[in-house]
Amino acid sequence: MSAPRLEARGLTLAYEARTVVEDLDVRIPDGRVTVIVGPNACGKSTLLRALGRLLKPVRGSVLLDGEELARIPTRRIAQRLGLLPQSPTAPEGISVADLVSRGRQPHQSWWQQWSPEDEAAVAEALERTSTAELAERSMDELSGGQRQRAWIAMALAQGTDILLLDEPTTYLDIAHQVEVLDLVRRLNVERGRTVVAVLHDLNQAARYADHLVAMRDGRVVAQGAPGEVVTAELVREVFGLESVVVPDPVTGTPLVVPGAPWAATVEPVDA
Amino acid sequence: MSSVSLRGYSVVRAGRASFLLHRRSALAAGGLLVALAATVVASLCLGESTVSPGEVVKVVLGQPSPDELVVGEFRLPRVVVGLLVGAALGLAGALIQTVARNPLASPDVVGVTWGATATVVGLMAYGVVGSTGEAPYAAVGGGLVAGLLVYALAWRRGLHAQRFVLIGIGISVALSSLTSVFLTKGDGFQAQAAKVWMTGSLNGAGFDQAGWLAWVLLAALPVALWAARAQRSISFDDATAVGLGLRLDRIRLGMALLGIVLASCAAGAAGPVDFVALMAPQIALRLARSAQVPLLCSALTGALVVVLADLIARRLLAPTELPVGVVTGMVGAPYLMWLLIRSRRGGS
Numbered sequence: 001m002s003a004p005r006l007e008a009r010g011l012t013l014a015y016e017a018r019t020v021v022e023d024l025d026v027r028i029p030d031g032r033v034t035v036i037v038g039p040n041a042c043g044k045s046t047l048l049r050a051l052g053r054l055l056k057p058v059r060g061s062v063l064l065d066g067e068e069l070a071r072i073p074t075r076r077i078a079q080r081l082g083l084l085p086q087s088p089t090a091p092e093g094i095s096v097a098d099l100v101s102r103g104r105q106p107h108q109s110w111w112q113q114w115s116p117e118d119e120a121a122v123a124e125a126l127e128r129t130s131t132a133e134l135a136e137r138s139m140d141e142l143s144g145g146q147r148q149r150a151w152i153a154m155a156l157a158q159g160t161d162i163l164l165l166d167e168p169t170t171y172l173d174i175a176h177q178v179e180v181l182d183l184v185r186r187l188n189v190e191r192g193r194t195v196v197a198v199l200h201d202l203n204q205a206a207r208y209a210d211h212l213v214a215m216r217d218g219r220v221v222a223q224g225a226p227g228e229v230v231t232a233e234l235v236r237e238v239f240g241l242e243s244v245v246v247p248d249p250v251t252g253t254p255l256v257v258p259g260a261p262w263a264a265t266v267e268p269v270d271a
Numbered sequence: 272m273s274s275v276s277l278r279g280y281s282v283v284r285a286g287r288a289s290f291l292l293h294r295r296s297a298l299a300a301g302g303l304l305v306a307l308a309a310t311v312v313a314s315l316c317l318g319e320s321t322v323s324p325g326e327v328v329k330v331v332l333g334q335p336s337p338d339e340l341v342v343g344e345f346r347l348p349r350v351v352v353g354l355l356v357g358a359a360l361g362l363a364g365a366l367i368q369t370v371a372r373n374p375l376a377s378p379d380v381v382g383v384t385w386g387a388t389a390t391v392v393g394l395m396a397y398g399v400v401g402s403t404g405e406a407p408y409a410a411v412g413g414g415l416v417a418g419l420l421v422y423a424l425a426w427r428r429g430l431h432a433q434r435f436v437l438i439g440i441g442i443s444v445a446l447s448s449l450t451s452v453f454l455t456k457g458d459g460f461q462a463q464a465a466k467v468w469m470t471g472s473l474n475g476a477g478f479d480q481a482g483w484l485a486w487v488l489l490a491a492l493p494v495a496l497w498a499a500r501a502q503r504s505i506s507f508d509d510a511t512a513v514g515l516g517l518r519l520d521r522i523r524l525g526m527a528l529l530g531i532v533l534a535s536c537a538a539g540a541a542g543p544v545d546f547v548a549l550m551a552p553q554i555a556l557r558l559a560r561s562a563q564v565p566l567l568c569s570a571l572t573g574a575l576v577v578v579l580a581d582l583i584a585r586r587l588l589a590p591t592e593l594p595v596g597v598v599t600g601m602v603g604a605p606y607l608m609w610l611l612i613r614s615r616r617g618g619s
Contacts, residue, residue, distance in 0.1 A: 083514040102503050102504060
């Protein structure tokens, strides 16, 4: 396997004195959907931030096209790698089209503020995310799902081959979660984009990922295709949860069913 | 391929070059310019003796006129300084509010104004600085040092916007206490002069102040234009802004530095003129209905507020001339409140 476009080598990440990720190696397969999972505070979002140059490694490095991320001008990174943070904030009253058009910033300059390429990219991004009919609306007026699609449209308009998404389904109800994840999957299949997403729902991760990275305490516990990686042992090791793993009745991917729930010690009725 | 209509923008294309024009901002800028010109002319007409607008225009254009002395020598310098001070404050406020992502931030809040004030009052009260002659240098120095100190203290793996405002408030309070100490402990007569300077006044303002302020503004303009482009991504959260390829630390430092310099220079020229830097960007934002604080409109709004306030300050209790700083709040605050009540925008 040739070197992937995005990889981390010997990565150690820390906030102030607190080390969150230690000596971690990860290779992001090109043109695939990679999902990072793990319990809260396992360092998955921190890892994603480092992959997106938002956090500088204490040791080790993130390589983009074989070049150390810290050495590439941030604007040139932005032409190849787009990212959507967990809860992005937009200026008040901004319209969807205005928001999405700002995804073109890394391709624009002083004297090229709105080229035909910009317009085409924005139009396509709106189209693909089904936000074209919302284009004139203000972001404040949208539902959570619509807003998230608009943000994804902005990241798409940026026209990067690699897309990093930090918990793109947080705060969405289940229908909107599925909608957003289907969209991500489609972008990957139809456009060959490399996607790296952090998700906290293991079942969704197993459904949508080509490549799963399971983390715990700042280390990678297992990585590979969900069908091979997700087992009851892994769930116990990563989440400390007893469970049964069965095939998903729809997709055939592993479905994690947690062990018996706590119930009050009431005698069953028919006993 | 379908086209995209960017609501509220016009695209201007020339060959490979293309420019995005926010229509409402352009319209607001045009309207503000007209209002500013009218206020300037009115300011030059009105006074102890009334001069006709025709004569005023003649004087401004350098043609001989019987009113040359009154308009050209007495009134014009004051109006020009007021205009420049207002523009500098408006632009400074817009830059600081952009950096702090906070509509309540302004040079008055982040320590610059009080840095200038404490320095000037201290030096005046103890007789180090005679009077208004050297005050501008002291104000610029004091404002710069205080502003940079606040910026440095707010630094924590990058500028922390909330810390910036909070530390600014803390430093401002400390400096205002220090100013009170200077006023009570210093030489009585000198302290009185310092007190007058503190109210922010254009009384006796002359072209010697206008000259360097004009140069500073002229130098600030290209930087502000560059900043206006960065504003399109800086108005997002930090992560999104960096993701869009913005060198956040550098651009924020540049914008904050420019705002600090402009506010310090304005304080140097006219003393601390209250409230303009806070209010002008917010008025401009609502006039332009743009997604981020419009820099040019903020400067024009600041200029208009100060020139108008000074006209009122001169004429309201004539022949007594009030300090302009007393009136800016009276002119701007009700208007800002009216805009706030009327518009659907919140304050955040």
